[in-house]
Amino acid sequence: MDPRSGSYRHCKGMLVATVTAILISTLVSGPVLADDLPALRQGLWKFQRTVAGKKIETTKCASPTEDMKKMNAKLEKSGCRFSPVKKSGNVYIYTADCSMKMPSGATMSSRSTSVMTVVSEISYKIEIDVVTDGQPSKELLDAQRIGDCTT
Numbered sequence: 001m002d003p004r005s006g007s008y009r010h011c012k013g014m015l016v017a018t019v020t021a022i023l024i025s026t027l028v029s030g031p032v033l034a035d036d037l038p039a040l041r042q043g044l045w046k047f048q049r050t051v052a053g054k055k056i057e058t059t060k061c062a063s064p065t066e067d068m069k070k071m072n073a074k075l076e077k078s079g080c081r082f083s084p085v086k087k088s089g090n091v092y093i094y095t096a097d098c099s100m101k102m103p104s105g106a107t108m109s110s111r112s113t114s115v116m117t118v119v120s121e122i123s124y125k126i127e128i129d130v131v132t133d134g135q136p137s138k139e140l141l142d143a144q145r146i147g148d149c150t151t
Contacts, residue, residue, distance in 0.1 A: 038092065038118040040064040044147045050140040061149035064124075092116040108133055121145075 042063035049056045072082070080098040087093075098110045110132040118124045122145035130137045 038065065038090075038116075038124065039121055040118075040124065041121045041145055042066075042149075043122075043145045044149050046144050046146050048142045052137055059146070064143065090118045092118070 040063075043061070044059065045062045045064065046057065046059045049058075075096070075098065076082070078098070079100060080096050082097075083095040085092050085094045093113070093115050096110075096112045096114070098112075100108050100110075102108055110130060112128050112130040114126055114128045116124055116126045124143050126139075126141040126143075128139040128141070130139065
């Protein structure tokens, strides 16, 4: 595929969006011990994300701390490397460096820096700055536990 073609740029843009979505969905992955993760309560959570100016809201039954551990393991198997988490009070900061093969055989590189502020065991926010193949983007996540799971 010719890198100058619209089709190539569209495919690359979709891949950048996919990699970014994967990084965001990690919530706050990192090579951390269980003691380093914030204690967030299991239950029904509302996640409000802002990605490239677009707001996305989802509600799901989740255990954020356990979900973070599982996603971290998956991303590490996919070739992501994480910095140790730096914790200061209720703020957690970490970086992730990922390198993924595209179907064309080219490699896409991404680096994210995440700052997670834990308001309480039922509320947190994350600001994520991502650079994928030189293209910067910013994502915001606001997560609130809104109740117990019904099933």
